[in-house]
Amino acid sequence: MRIVLLGPPGAGKGTQAKRLADRYGLPVIGTGDIFRDHVARGTPLGLRAKEYMDRGDYVPDEIAVSMVLGRLKEPDCRVGFILDGFPRTVPQAQALERALTEAGTPLDAVLNFKVSDEMVVKRLTNRLVCSSCGRPYNLAFKPPRVEGVCDVCGGRLTLRSDDDEATILRRLEVYRRETEPLVLYFWERGLLRDIDAEAPEQVVFDRTVEALSDLLDVDG
C-alpha cells in the first residue's frame, strides 16, 4: 500500500502516520523528521536544510526529491510506504509520479487532512515532541502522563524550533501557496479523499481507515 498524507502543519499527519504504520505494517517516511535528524547530526544536508526550516520555508525541491527517491529504494519500502510531508509542491509530485510509474508501483491513495488555520495555531503552539522517538504530544489536547517525559519511551519532550507563532503563520502561508494545489492534482487522478481532521485523534483515525478502505477496496 503506497499512501501520501497531505494537509497543513498541525493537521495531525505525523500522529495518524504512526497509527497507520502500526495497523498496516508500513514504514513512515516523514520528510520533516528526516531533515530534523540531519540538522541534529550536523550533516551537509542538515546544514543546508536548516536555514529554510528556521524561516518556515520549504527546502528546495531537488534536495527533498533526491532524499525521498533514495529512501524509497530501500528494502523496507517494497511492501509499500506512508509519505508524511512529501510531496509538498507540484514539481515534487511530478517527480514522485515519474519514479513510481517507472518502477511499476503507482500511488494507491492520497489522504487530505483538513483543519482550519485557528486550529493549526492552537495545536502547534501547544505541541511537544519526544526528542527520542518523535512521538507528538499536546499540552491542551494530549498531555504526557508525566510532565516533560514521553509516555512510551521515557524520552525528553521538547518544543520544535519552528513552532513559534510567527513561523507557524509563515508555514501556513507557504502551505496554502505551494502545497494546496496538490489537492486538485491528486483529485484529478482519482486518488484523493478529504478527511475532516478537527476531531479527536481516534475519530480522525477511524475516518482515515474508512477512507482508505473506500479508495483501496480493502478491509480496515
Ligand code: AMP
Ligand atoms: P514538517 O515536520 O513536515 O512540518 O516539516 C518541517 C520542515 O521541513 C518544513 O517546514 C520544511 O522546511 C521542511 N520540509 C519537510 N518536508 C519537505 C518537503 N517535502 N519539501 C520541502 N521542505 C520540506
